[in-house]
Amino acid sequence: MSEYLYLQVFKILLQSETVLTGAQLAKQCNVSVKTISNTMPKVREAAAKNQLHLRVKKGIGYLIEDEVSLKAAVAAQIKNDQPILFEQERIYYILHCLLNEENCRVKYLEFKLHLSRPTIYKTLEAVETWLQPLNICLERTRSSGLKIICGEKRHRLAIAQWYNETNRFIKNQSVEYADPLHLKDCLATYLKVYNKSLYNEFILEIQKLYGFEFLKYDLEQIVIMMHISIQRLLNKHTVSFPNGYVALIEKAGLTTYVRELAQIVMKLFKINLPDAEAFYLFSIVFASETYNDKQILADQKAKIQISLELHQQINTFIAKRIPLNPDEMNALLIDIESALKNEIIYQVRKAVPTASDFCARTKANFPRYFLYAQEIYEMIQTVYPLKYVLKFHCSLTMLLAGYAEKVKTKVTIAFVCNCGSAEQKYMLYMIDKYIPDGVVSCVFQYNPLKVNDYKQFDCDVIVSTLPLCELSSDEYLLLPPSFTYENLNYISQIIHRYFVKINQ
Structure with missing residues (x-):
């Protein structure tokens, strides 16, 4: 697959006039962001070979900066019949057989996929990699062949993820796509009774x-x-x-x-x-x-009541470590209780992300308050047996840091968006919660005719939900609507640098 993937990425970049992020390229090619990063050296070689310039904008994305006519001429030379997608098709087909408990033996796969046994084993390794994040094991036995080992909830989640990925894969193919493994029929397995x-x-x-x-x-x-x-x-x-x-x-x-x-x-x-x-x-x-x-x-x-004993324990702990007046102390305790109530509700969801990279950055920025948060969490744990603690630990750290360092000047943020009101509210909520060093001072709905207004606005940083080609890469930060914690982590890191510089 890697032999031809770089051509697919190269052609996508040739046909784009705007910066594309690694996540956008990964979605179009149906691969991971890491695979895209590993492919970029070959894309750069292909661009240089055709006298084109691939520009990598750190933290933003990729763009080929040349005349549109020249890019179109090079794109036309790339053949559309390259077998870029064969390996992905095989993975999705094998997953379909496993998830639906169909006859799935190595011998059958050799016949069905027209592959040698070593290649089948190599493909099965890719299948196992796909299953691993869901904590699903692939069992191989002589008597019963191949089958997955997991609980019913994980099985359903895997089917849903397979369905969405396979559906996107089919939609991204050209009109002439032959569908040799009948993935469309595999999708129909779930749609034939869908009303x-x-x-x-x-x-x-x-x-x-x-x-x-x-x-x-x-x-x-x-x-x-x-x-x-x-x-x-x-x-x-x-x-x-x-x-x-x-x-x-x-x-x-x-x-x-x-x-x-x-x-x-x-x-x-x-x-x-x-x-x-x-x-x-x-x-x-x-x-x-x-x-x-x-x-x-x-x-x-409002329905969740925090015990007075726990409230008093946290109050005593903070009072000995952070000098706050009574009003500030009361406000901090209210915020901690609010965060705890949020966490109790989110624990019910059973889908709280670990955000380990983001918490590592928080720990690096606020090491003392990170330790304080750990001790407060241990008090809470005696009353509420919470799980998925990293994200909650991160929230407590930021609350403590925010109150202890509130006298410092925050980084002002102009937020430029092109998404719906619900998505916009959610993103502002996440910025406020996970970027304590910054404050959104103005929100703009994107208008290409008013880009200079964003540039001239009296703020320290511009955060945008889409690439702003009219501005240089160092004039704004990109936070797409479908952002990940890695995106937040990167933006938090940059804003923290501004924060330290402003408050030196």
Whole structure:
């Protein structure tokens, strides 16, 4: 695949007039961002061979800076029949067989894929790499062939991820794509019993129940997860739900929503959900990013009561280490309790990212407060047995650092966006929460005719949701709507440098 991937990346860059990020290239080529980075040396060689200039804008993306006519002429010379995608097709086909528990033996794959046994084994290694982030093991035995070892929840998640990736893969191919392994038929396995109008009604009922509208990039994942879960349930594949999570849901005051969700399923699908399945379907909705910045979150936080004893322990601990006046101390305790209530609710979601790289950066920036946060977390742990602690640890560190260093001047940020209002609110929420050294002082809706307004605005840094080709790479930071914690980590690192410089 790598033999031809660089040609695909090269052609995409030739046909683009704007900067493309590694994530955008990875999505179009259906590979990882790391693979794109490893491919770039060959792309650079191909550009130089054709007297073109590949410019790498650190932290932003890639752009070939030459005349459009010259780029078009070079692109036309790249053949479209290169077997770029064969390996990816094979991986998706084998995953389909494994996830649907079909006959999947090495001998059968040799015949079906027209490959030698060593090549099959090499492809299986790639399949195992795909399964590894989901904590799913691939078992190879002589008696039963190949099969995956995992619980039902992981099985459903793997099917949903496979479906979305394969669907994107098919859509990204040319009109002449032959589909030799019949991946379209594999997708139809999940669509043959899919009633679009019924699921549209299902989604509307859920949004009405929870009082919000799903973000666009959440909706596809929610629908397919709900569809797969209901079909797996009909086929007698049921989930179990840990008692600890049930207790957290009850503590967060969310059991009413679980019961009402079960009633919606009964009304539309005539299925009497087992308790574990009702809690599981509820957790799918709760796991969506849509839930982050909604009134329902505030309503549920109000129902959670933090014990006075824990409150006093945290108060005593902070008072001995950070000099704050009574008003500041009270405000900090309120913020810590709010963060704890958020975390209890997010723990119910079972999808809290570890954000290890981001927390490593936080620890490097605020080492003393990172240790203080660890001790406060240990106090909390005696009352609330939380998991996925890195992200919460990071939040506590930033709260402590924010109050202890509040006298310092923050970096002012002009935020330029081209996304919907829901996405914009979510991104502003994340900037406020995870970039304590900066404050958004102005928000602009992108207009190519007013780029100079952004440049002239009295701010330290511009953060944009799209590449601003009118500005140089060092005049703004890119935070795409589908950002990752790596994006936040990079921007936080740059803004922290400004913060240190301003406050020297």
